[in-house]
Amino acid sequence: MANQTQSPQIVFRTEGVTKVYDTGEVKVFALAGVDLQLYAGELTVLLGPSGSGKSTLLNILGGLDHATEGRVWFKDIELTKMGDRQLTRFRREYVGFIFQFYNLVASLSARENVALVTDIAPNPMTPEQALDIVGLSHRLDHFPAELSGGEQQRVAIARAIAKRPEVLLCDEPTGALDSKTGVQVLEALDRINREFGTTTAVITHAAEIRKMAHRVIRFQDGHINAVEVNETRVAPHEIEW
């Protein structure tokens, strides 16, 4: 952390990012001018009530969505200038996503779900390695239907990290899990952040989870409300919610 404050390498930078959903009758501002920076190797938690804009921002950062106004950079690449084809390439090379619902392909086993990514990424680890990192080396050939919720989410994490992404974007990764299983998932994320230095952003409802982050960004009505820096971080297994 001290190292980062001396020369913080910026991974994501946004300038006045606005996202408007125009339903015809009313305009809904999901994001109303957000300026934000995410640093290399940092684990950031985005907190905020439903509809505060955190998911929208994460989607824009990950190249899933376009901003209505404002600019977004990944390192020195401007995402807001990219077309769909380039964004697909960007996701393929740099970004790992984890969602509340695991979105595993039901017809592929755990190993094969991870292989989906390792088949197309430029410098991936093996599916076995990725699953080992999330503690699932004993479940390689199980299909999603044969795995528990926590296990399915860990397969999703393995799938996200197998390409050695620069950034890991997690939208409510523990949202569908009980607290005990959730902790296993958070531990996996924490381990990846520590061991690989993967810049990680985690969206959550559970305020307690903020304790494991380097920084906490609070959202309210499409704005950033507050940014807190944790001087001391708490290990995931000490967190309960």
Added chain:
Amino acid sequence: MRALERKLFRDFFRLWAQGLAIALVLACGVSIFLMSFGMFLALTDTRDAYYERNRFADVFASLRRAPKSLIPEIEAIEGVYAVEARVSGSAILDLPGKVESAVGQLISLPVSGPPALNVPLLRSGRPPDPQAPDEVMVNEPFAEANGYVPGDIFHANLNGSRRPLTITGTALSPEFIYTIGPGDMMPDAEGFGILWMSEPALAAAFDMDGAFNDVTLKLSRDANIEEVIDTLDALLDPYGAQGAYGRDQQVSNAFIDGELRQLQSMAYVLPPVFFGITVFLVNMVIGRIVALERAEIGLMKAIGYSDVEVCLHYLALAGLIAAVGIGAGFALGSWFAHWLAVLYANFFNFPYLIFSVSADAYVIAGGLGAATAAIGAIRAALAAARLPPAVAMAPPAPPNYKQSLFDRLLALARLSQPTIMILRNIVRWPLRAGLTSLGLALAVAVLVASAFFEDALDEMIDAAFYKSNRQDAMLILTDEVRDTALAEVARLPGALQVEGAQYYGAVLRSGHREKRVSVEGRPEAADLVRIVDADGRVIGAPRDGVLLSKRLAGQLEVGPGDPVTIEFLGGRRETHEVPVAGIVTQYLGLAAYMETGTLNRLMRQAPRITVANLTLDPAERDAFHMAVKDIPGLAGTVMLGDTLEAFQDTIEQNITISTIIYVAIAVLITVGVTYNSVRIQLSERARDLASLRILGFTTGEVSYILIGETALLVLFAQPLGWFLGTMLAAAMVAGFESDLYTIPLVLNRDTFTWASCVVLAASAGAALIVGRRLNTLNLIEVMKTRE
């Protein structure tokens, strides 16, 4: 409108593309059923009414000459209700302003009034005056084709004397609904006419005073037709009878029967294919909707809708699709029926048009269409009804994939994950995959079977006209003559090469099996008219027995070396036993061939001919036609070139229309199956595909997964379609096979290639329409919601 009804209509409009694709397949089934069944009913009714009103006879016989005193004996045969004895003959007609001669069949009209049987229906003018020697009434198509009106005059060579005949009126007859001249392959209204003449005039011309040479009978309801025919044959035997026969062998009636059989088999064979595909598609789509609306179903039930209401809701959705399909099917079917009616009008001459499809046919077709949709939807609708609300509101259990031998095989094959997804899905839903392939295979089969038809007809034309019948003209004689007459024929203007042939009506018997055919006598080394086997081999007429066509040998159940009994119906009416010298595969007619010398020795007569075949110098055709008009004893002339042209024109026109229809049918099936298959894949896999897009898969890579499975099934469908097409073609060959012709099963690589190209192109088009949706797949929305 209640909310549930609103939902119904909204769902229906949302699903319009899928619904339309299904509705059009259903429409094909409904329309073809409507056309074939509707026209079957219409044609049957029209014919029956016509036969009834105009007293069409049940039994027909012609003979050389019998005294009228025989009539009471015929009337006395048990089961005979009415007898009409008449004089008939044929004549070469010289039509004003026409180079070619025409052929007329003359039939006498009693002096006392209309005949008891086969009553001609007056269409214009009046019947000939019983006392006038040179008045005739002609059949309406002949008059129309030649532009004749009552009062017009043409010349006829009546038994050797050229006479002017005045047309007094036109008529139609139940005997000549389908009118075909001697030796012709197609009706030729311009070149062949029916001429009704008063009996005294005709009898005088043909030397039949106080006699008759043609008799027809009407039987009472309980009569045994076989017994009547046997008794009549025995009675007429001394008078040169050629064997009596029933309606089944009456030419006009036999052709209509053949058409009715085709309509019937069409109604039984094709629509079930479409109905089957519709059942499958409706089942797939409604099943998918019920799966997607699981939560809504739970909600509806939680609010208080009954199981029956929920069930009916999904049935009604299928019902709306069916309504569109039935409506389109009615419109299309009415148009098809109209087209067929126009086609029939060219071949069949009915006095009144009952060619409209009856309400019954619409009701049955509509009922079948509705039942089809209901059968397709019932499984899913019942599943929706049975779903307990609490279970329905919870997400469904994920599909249960487990490791199997197949997975180990996949692992060994080192396939990419998208390919594994495609293969696992096929293996997981084998029935659906199988039915999808089957549906597409049927589209291929329909095209193979329709394209085959064209090749088969080409083959028949090639065999009949270019290999066998190489003469330019046939002169058909009224009676057999010494073969010295060939020298006279050779002197006709333009005659280049002349060859005689003999045709004798005969009954061939083997054991209890018998068949009435004509035995053809030919020179062994005949050059103009050759006997050619299916493989193109020229076979000489045998000196040591009779050569039978394959179909005839099959009906008599004889093979080479077996004896057959030939009872000749003409001449001395002798019966001989001869061995079967060989069997030849031929497409037209039921032939029995003997070498002419052998035939004449068998009949103990000097060489004779009944037909003269000749090639002509094209420059002298007109002179030839002029000369032919004055030859006595000529029953008709057939110009092979004209026959071929007429045959090809008719075929070409019909083939073009039917090809368009069959291609449309195949495209509709393909699009219906492919579009729905891919659309459902997209619905089921939207989430997987969105996940992959988020993981960085390109649209192209995702399209591969979406379309790959269907593409694979389309490929599977090709060999299956070729096989089914071959079966369908073989079934058509068997269905159309008759004593008149046998269609060869000609299948070549082009046919299969063409069928596959059409289906592959249509399915590619349908898949791409769905594939384009991938570009607009909303990644965020898909991921946000739980399936």
